[in-house]
Amino acid sequence: MKRLIGYLFVAVLLLNPTILFAQKSAGTEVKQLQGPQNPRLGFVIHGGAGVISRGSLSPEREKEYRAKLEEAVLAGYKALQAGKSSLDAVEIAIRILEDSPLFNAGKGAVFTNEGKNELDASIMDGKTLGAGAVAGLTRVRNPITLARAVMEKSEHVMMVGAGAEKFAEQQKMELVDPKYFWTESRWNALQRILKEEKEKEEKSKDHGKLTEAEKPANKFGTVGAVALDKDGNLAAGTSTGGMTNKRFGRVGDAPIIGAGTYANNATCAVSATGWGEFFIRLSVARDISSLMEYRAMTVQQAADLVIKTKLQKLGGDGGVVAIDKFGNIGVSFNSEGMYRAYINAEGKPVVEIYKD
Amino acid sequence: MKRLIGYLFVAVLLLNPTILFAQKSAGTEVKQLQGPQNPRLGFVIHGGAGVISRGSLSPEREKEYRAKLEEAVLAGYKALQAGKSSLDAVEIAIRILEDSPLFNAGKGAVFTNEGKNELDASIMDGKTLGAGAVAGLTRVRNPITLARAVMEKSEHVMMVGAGAEKFAEQQKMELVDPKYFWTESRWNALQRILKEEKEKEEKSKDHGKLTEAEKPANKFGTVGAVALDKDGNLAAGTSTGGMTNKRFGRVGDAPIIGAGTYANNATCAVSATGWGEFFIRLSVARDISSLMEYRAMTVQQAADLVIKTKLQKLGGDGGVVAIDKFGNIGVSFNSEGMYRAYINAEGKPVVEIYKD
Numbered sequence: 001m002k003r004l005i006g007y008l009f010v011a012v013l014l015l016n017p018t019i020l021f022a023q024k025s026a027g028t029e030v031k032q033l034q035g036p037q038n039p040r041l042g043f044v045i046h047g048g049a050g051v052i053s054r055g056s057l058s059p060e061r062e063k064e065y066r067a068k069l070e071e072a073v074l075a076g077y078k079a080l081q082a083g084k085s086s087l088d089a090v091e092i093a094i095r096i097l098e099d100s101p102l103f104n105a106g107k108g109a110v111f112t113n114e115g116k117n118e119l120d121a122s123i124m125d126g127k128t129l130g131a132g133a134v135a136g137l138t139r140v141r142n143p144i145t146l147a148r149a150v151m152e153k154s155e156h157v158m159m160v161g162a163g164a165e166k167f168a169e170q171q172k173m174e175l176v177d178p179k180y181f182w183t184e185s186r187w188n189a190l191q192r193i194l195k196e197e198k199e200k201e202e203k204s205k206d207h208g209k210l211t212e213a214e215k216p217a218n219k220f221g222t223v224g225a226v227a228l229d230k231d232g233n234l235a236a237g238t239s240t241g242g243m244t245n246k247r248f249g250r251v252g253d254a255p256i257i258g259a260g261t262y263a264n265n266a267t268c269a270v271s272a273t274g275w276g277e278f279f280i281r282l283s284v285a286r287d288i289s290s291l292m293e294y295r296a297m298t299v300q301q302a303a304d305l306v307i308k309t310k311l312q313k314l315g316g317d318g319g320v321v322a323i324d325k326f327g328n329i330g331v332s333f334n335s336e337g338m339y340r341a342y343i344n345a346e347g348k349p350v351v352e353i354y355k356d
Numbered sequence: 357m358k359r360l361i362g363y364l365f366v367a368v369l370l371l372n373p374t375i376l377f378a379q380k381s382a383g384t385e386v387k388q389l390q391g392p393q394n395p396r397l398g399f400v401i402h403g404g405a406g407v408i409s410r411g412s413l414s415p416e417r418e419k420e421y422r423a424k425l426e427e428a429v430l431a432g433y434k435a436l437q438a439g440k441s442s443l444d445a446v447e448i449a450i451r452i453l454e455d456s457p458l459f460n461a462g463k464g465a466v467f468t469n470e471g472k473n474e475l476d477a478s479i480m481d482g483k484t485l486g487a488g489a490v491a492g493l494t495r496v497r498n499p500i501t502l503a504r505a506v507m508e509k510s511e512h513v514m515m516v517g518a519g520a521e522k523f524a525e526q527q528k529m530e531l532v533d534p535k536y537f538w539t540e541s542r543w544n545a546l547q548r549i550l551k552e553e554k555e556k557e558e559k560s561k562d563h564g565k566l567t568e569a570e571k572p573a574n575k576f577g578t579v580g581a582v583a584l585d586k587d588g589n590l591a592a593g594t595s596t597g598g599m600t601n602k603r604f605g606r607v608g609d610a611p612i613i614g615a616g617t618y619a620n621n622a623t624c625a626v627s628a629t630g631w632g633e634f635f636i637r638l639s640v641a642r643d644i645s646s647l648m649e650y651r652a653m654t655v656q657q658a659a660d661l662v663i664k665t666k667l668q669k670l671g672g673d674g675g676v677v678a679i680d681k682f683g684n685i686g687v688s689f690n691s692e693g694m695y696r697a698y699i700n701a702e703g704k705p706v707v708e709i710y711k712d
Contacts, residue, residue: 129637129670135607136516156606157633160492161517163605249519250512251491258614258639277513281485283614283642290643294650314485 034326034345041080042228042327044342045073045093047103048221049273049319052337054354065102065339066351072096073341073349076225086227086235086269087125087148094121094144094237097223101183103339104221106142109181109241111190117181118242120255121147126234126263126325133158133255138181139165141174144239147255149173157257186244193245222254224261224271226323234325236261236269236285243276252276258286265325267292268299274311274318274335282310288322288330299323299330307332390682390701397436398584398683400698401429401449403459404577405629405675408693410710421458421695422707428452429697429705432581442583442591442625443481443504450477450500450593453579457539459695460577462498465537465597467546473537474598476611477503482590482619489514489611494537495521497530500595503611505529513613542600549601578610580617580627582679590681592617592625592641599632608632614642621681623648624655630667630674630691638666644678644686655679655686663688 034040047069057065076093080086098106109117121143122133132151135158140146149171150159159167168175224238238261240254253260253276260276262285263269270285279285284306291302299322307319312334319333321340329342341351390396403425413421432449436442454462465473477499478489488507491514496502505527506515515523524531580594594617596610609616609632616632618641619625626641635641640662647658655678663675668690675689677696685698697707 124637131637154604155633156604157636158607158612160605160607163603167604247519248510248512248523249516251514251516256514256612256614257636258612258642262639277511280513280613281480281487283618283639286614286639286642287646290646290650294646 034324034328036326039228039232039325040327040345041077041230042323042329042343043073043077043080043089043093043225044321044323044329044331045069045076045097045223045225045340046271046273046319046321047097047223047339049317049333049335049338050220051335052339052353057353062353065353068097068100068102069339069341069351070349072225073343073351076227077343077349080227080229083230085231086229086233087123089227089229090123090225090235090237091144091148093225094223094239095142098142098144098239101185103223104241105223105239106241107181108183108186110186110221110244112242113245113247115190117178118246119143119181119240120242120251121237121239122255122257122261123147123151123237124235124257124261124263124269125151126236126265126269129264131157131257131261133257133261134160134164135251135255136161136249137164137168138178139175140168141176141180144237146171146173147237158255160251181241186241189244197245220252220273220275220318222260222273224273224321226263226269226271226321228269228323228325228327232265232325234263234265234269234323236263236271238271238273253279253284256280258283260285262286262289264289264293268302268322268324268330270303270320270322272318272320273338274333275316278311278314278316279318282306282314282316284311284320288320292324299328300332303330303332307334390684392682395584395588395681396683396701397433397586398679398685398699399429399433399436399445399449399581400677400679400685400687401425401432401453401579401581401696402627402629402675402677403453403579403695405673405689405691405694406576407691408695408709413709418709421709424453424456424458425695425697425707426705428581429699429707432583433699433705436583436585439586441587442585442589443479445583445585446479446581446591446593447500447504449581450579450595451498454498454500454595457541459579460597461579461595462597463537464539464542466542466577466600468598469601469603471546473534474602475499475537475596476598476607477593477595478611478613478617479503479507479593480591480613480617480619480625481507482592482621482625485620487513487613487617489613489617490516490520491607491611492517492605493520493524494534495531496524497532497536500593502527502529503593514611516607537597545600553601576608576629576631576674578616578629580629580677582619582625582627582677584625584679584681584683588621588681590619590621590625590679592619592627594627594629609635609640612636614639616641618642618645620645620649624658624678624680624686626659626676626678628674628676629694630689631672634667634670634672635674638662638670638672640667640676644676648680655684656688659686659688663690
């Protein structure tokens, strides 16, 4: 019998090699693996992924990004320490990022082809699997707060366009003049792309290589947060201003539950950023949860498999932040950089931008 | 060594009990389990799930439904027999259902609270994981065809509202006057609900039980199709007119890749119908694919687990049709009925409406 059990044990390990190497690729962020005996409050945010190579940001600009990311991650974490829910922490941090012109969400949203700002967001509660999502907003100052209202105060999950803003009015959300979202740098970015498009059109009618400004890495951006609170509840949220020069009412992954956002207390909470079309096709956030649930992967392994193998293979780029039910953090991206911040095992904020 | 292999085999079976009972719950639809040695062309469609109990349809009405379902399933299957792709078959069958006033999609779309028809659809190619989705259309005669154009002729996956219709114009899609979608029975359904809402409001200000007309089973409806073609490629598509009396630009699961529609040649193609909010929160279509990929379930087992256990537990209702890469069919629903049709192992169409 003992022998049989031994063989079975070996067989289990052979069938689940991941168990042997659970922390192999977990990186250096979290020094201690959290488990049922030592869960902890957990909070991670991101401010978008893309071509952010060392030296491409001026020292002053980098300082601004780092300061805002630290402010947001600390605000969310302090809320958790004060006993607030993971949903509260996610909303608080994302509102700070939405209100900053630095990130492509809320105030800093990029412009569509028509020179408008259209905002999308979603939020999910890992305890109830409740979810809320909004897309195509033009007047709602904080889309993440409207997404939460859709989840908590309507029988729906997703609302889009003018209808969603009608709900926002009914819920007494803070509405702003669409001009509020105008920022010089985003406006100039649109003008650069439009100019390049025109030049390209004049130069040749056949489709050449994408110009620098057209490359998705320079066109996308998102903010997001994932949290674990004192009651063991997970939550995730994502907010975006979409894609510079977008046309045709394009919607990316940020407001798609399962693509840009997912949370389930049984597994993890995930918020994604990157080339949204690929994140939708792979159901990125949902797949990370499934790999943990059905394949017993750690949150870092699951995130790496989806981002560094599946997304990479399909030709997409971007990244995710994730957290599991014990507070273990998963961060993965295949782009040059990703604005991100988390609270480490010592309770201190860590802000990172580049690959290493 | 032999003994070790024996133990390992036992261990594998113990760890994957599903292998032992692969066809246990597969129902009676498909008499022979298809495998790599005997794959077949496969085609399944649905026309919505809900409260369709025996006797609730008049014999004439039932005949109409059966005839249209048979027409659509045969049209798709014949396309497959003629060597067309699974995407073609899905589009052909869904267009037939969209053009019929019987189903809540295209011509037969239900009315929003404001008395409009807003249409959503999505399609996915299991070979490339390419996907297209559209929502909030008011003038596109066949939303499934626009979803396919988004997939094949744009760099995007999802387009909504007026922007999506601008793309439809550019693609020379057939546009119709919004009046095209007016049908008496759908209009009367909206008026019934509005009247009940008003009476309820006058009777009492507190929220009582949902009236019959408000019950989701009577408010939702969708059409969809899944196909396996001669090249082994899977495809899935879904189209809907949304929810009677919907407000606030609500979007359900039909245009959400991973919720209402998913296809992956490695696993299966799925199209869902039902109370969309629950299907989004569970990523129903994507989860069925994941259970096959990560847990080695059959398509029927995966569909049953998601619909009869997970969806049921969360309080949602509806169903799915699915097909795997060998042509095995999965059909599961927890509502009283689901309009559905498939091609059986003898190549004959089978149309079903009720539970048994």
